[in-house]
Amino acid sequence: ADFDRLLSAAGDGLVVASNRQPYRHDYGDDGEVTVDRPAGGLTAGLDEVMRRVDGTWIAWGDGEADAAVVDGDDTVSVPPEGSEGDTDSGDANGTYTLRRLWLDEDEVQGYYYEVANQVLWPLCHAALGTVESCGDAWTDYRRVNGQFADAMAAAAATDADGDPLVWLHDYHLALAPRRLRDRLGSDIGGRGDGATDRTAGADPTLAHTWHIPWPSWDTFRACPNRGALLDGLLGNDLLVFHVPRYCESFLRSADRGLDGTAVDFDAGTVDYRDRTTTVRAAPMGVPVDRIREQAESMEATGFRAAFRKNRGIDRDTRLAVGVDRLDYTKGVVQRLDAFERLFAEYPEHRGEVTFVQVGTESRSAIPAYADYQDRVEAAVDRVDDRFATDDWRPVVYTTDYVSDEGLAGLYREADLAVVSPVRDGMNLVAQEYVAAGGDDPGVLVLSDQAGAHDTLGEWAVSVRPHDTEGFAAALDDALSMPERERRRRANALTDSIEDDDLDSWLGDVLGAVARVASADGGVPTR
Ligand code: ADQ
Numbered sequence: 001a002d003f004d005r006l007l008s009a010a011g012d013g014l015v016v017a018s019n020r021q022p023y024r025h026d027y028g029d030d031g032e033v034t035v036d037r038p039a040g041g042l043t044a045g046l047d048e049v050m051r052r053v054d055g056t057w058i059a060w061g062d063g064e065a066d067a068a069v070v071d072g073d074d075t076v077s078v079p080p081e082g083s084e085g086d087t088d089s090g091d092a093n094g095t096y097t098l099r100r101l102w103l104d105e106d107e108v109q110g111y112y113y114e115v116a117n118q119v120l121w122p123l124c125h126a127a128l129g130t131v132e133s134c135g136d137a138w139t140d141y142r143r144v145n146g147q148f149a150d151a152m153a154a155a156a157a158t159d160a161d162g163d164p165l166v167w168l169h170d171y172h173l174a175l176a177p178r179r180l181r182d183r184l185g186s187d188i189g190g191r192g193d194g195a196t197d198r199t200a201g202a203d204p205t206l207a208h209t210w211h212i213p214w215p216s217w218d219t220f221r222a223c224p225n226r227g228a229l230l231d232g233l234l235g236n237d238l239l240v241f242h243v244p245r246y247c248e249s250f251l252r253s254a255d256r257g258l259d260g261t262a263v264d265f266d267a268g269t270v271d272y273r274d275r276t277t278t279v280r281a282a283p284m285g286v287p288v289d290r291i292r293e294q295a296e297s298m299e300a301t302g303f304r305a306a307f308r309k310n311r312g313i314d315r316d317t318r319l320a321v322g323v324d325r326l327d328y329t330k331g332v333v334q335r336l337d338a339f340e341r342l343f344a345e346y347p348e349h350r351g352e353v354t355f356v357q358v359g360t361e362s363r364s365a366i367p368a369y370a371d372y373q374d375r376v377e378a379a380v381d382r383v384d385d386r387f388a389t390d391d392w393r394p395v396v397y398t399t400d401y402v403s404d405e406g407l408a409g410l411y412r413e414a415d416l417a418v419v420s421p422v423r424d425g426m427n428l429v430a431q432e433y434v435a436a437g438g439d440d441p442g443v444l445v446l447s448d449q450a451g452a453h454d455t456l457g458e459w460a461v462s463v464r465p466h467d468t469e470g471f472a473a474a475l476d477d478a479l480s481m482p483e484r485e486r487r488r489r490a491n492a493l494t495d496s497i498e499d500d501d502l503d504s505w506l507g508d509v510l511g512a513v514a515r516v517a518s519a520d521g522g523v524p525t526r
């Protein structure tokens with residue numbers, strides 16, 4: 001209810017900003033335009049919210065700049081009529097504005113590849129050895145964050161009645177909240193007409209969800225730009241992390257890393273430059289009903305049978321599955337080490353279980369990622385060479401595209417899911433696996449380094465990804481678990497992810513926004 005009140009109060013003043021765009025338009029040579037709709041998960045969930053309120057979504061127009069810039073077309077209304085994205089019924093069938101920012105090659109390199117993904121990503125995952133020095137790239141990161149801030153200010157200013165709500169996402173936009181504050185009340189975007197370009201006294205509420213971990217102060221202090229990052233993020237009214245651990249680390253960083261802050265650890269607030277930033281935990285969920293439907297679809301059933309057949313996996317062979325972007329934080333190499341140890345130390349599992357790893361290529365232009373892909377392949381080959389027989393493979397590895405339905409089918413087919421990141425903000429695969437489970441549910445093996453472990457760890461089989469021996473023993477436990485125990489755990493896991501699904505997360509975040517906004521006289525909650 002909070003949620004709907006807030007949305008109707010914000011009205012078309014709801015502005016979302018994220019690096020990735022929800023819809024991608026491709027412009028064919030013949031002038032034909034094709035549209036990719038958002039895949040499942042957060043983007044699809046937010047898309048539904050946006051369609052209820054007719055707001056503005058600002059994102060990098062990755063991949064389509066050339067054609068669109070020629071048309072001068074940086075703003076589109078989405079979803080386009082009759083597009084595939086227009087399939088939902090109910091109250092979520094409106095449209096909203098998608099404002100794309102075109103970045104040149106240098107900006108993409110500096111902002112996206114260097115600062116976001118070779119400084120902030122490894123820093124926040126405590127992979128200091130992988131952090132590159134950023135030099136000139138920092139200028140690009142600042143400039144692009146400034147462009148986002150300009151676009152947000154312009155979008156917020158078009159709202160005539162009420163105080164807009166701006167919702168930012170993730171580590172690509174750490175400086176944008178402060179830049180936006182700096183622009184408010186001053187001339188916006190150089191449109192030339194000072195009077196109409198002002199936000200006219202509007203005091204937008206800024207909320208920011210940070211999807212990756214916040215590292216300990218001891219790790220964060222290694223960042224030369226730590227002061228600027230904190231100053232940027234403290235332009236928000238609300239800052240949301242997945243779990244309380246990250247909130248505590250952020251508060252500690254704000255306390256130690258920036259002059260002029262007053263941190264209240266009990267209240268979870270930071271006072272800085274005349275503003276209070278509230279820091280809250282809200283563990284993100286998945287669209288449970290949608291995933292269940294997908295797992296039960298004809299396509300999923302077909303995929304399961306075809307997958308076994310095409311990969312030469314016998315009908316009676318049990319399956320363990322891993323699904324990840326090929327990122328060094330996901331622990332795929334450690335997982336393969338653990339399976340190798342399992343087959344060596346517990347030979348009764350040879351010929352009985354096949355480990356299926358679905359890996360999606362990611363950020364391959366970055367050397368650490370290209371190396372990682374090579375290491376995964378080498379580990380797969382090593383385990384295969386050591387144990388494969390004529391009619392059994394220990395590991396099946398694929399980087400092929402798998403549809404959402406196919407993935408849900410694979411989850412349902414699997415006797416265990418192995419989710420073993422070395423560090424992960426939340427990890428949605430763990431929840432998707434539980435959501436897809438049917439009458440004969442499997443076992444979730446989960447790293448204690450995932451945010452998801454804070455909510456699901458009690459009923460999962462916990463592993464520490466670097467403890468190869470313990471990991472192998474845990475895999476043996478999971479494969480040998482008595483049916484009653486397996487069902488008891490699966491039921492508890494299912495209850496947990498149903499209670500805290502994606503809609504519930506959206507409600508929690510927007511509810512927290514409403515409380516923060518009403519406390520400082522922003523977006524009304526009535
Ligand atoms: P990611 O690091 O991308 O997200 P994750 O939470 O695991 O990690 O989400 C990955 C998503 O991609 C899942 O929905 C998964 O189903 C999908 N996916 C992966 N491989 C796929 C494939 N081959 N085919 C189809 N789909 C595939 C970041 C943080 C996480 C945090 C999320 C959300 O790093 O910690 O949980 O944001 O906040």
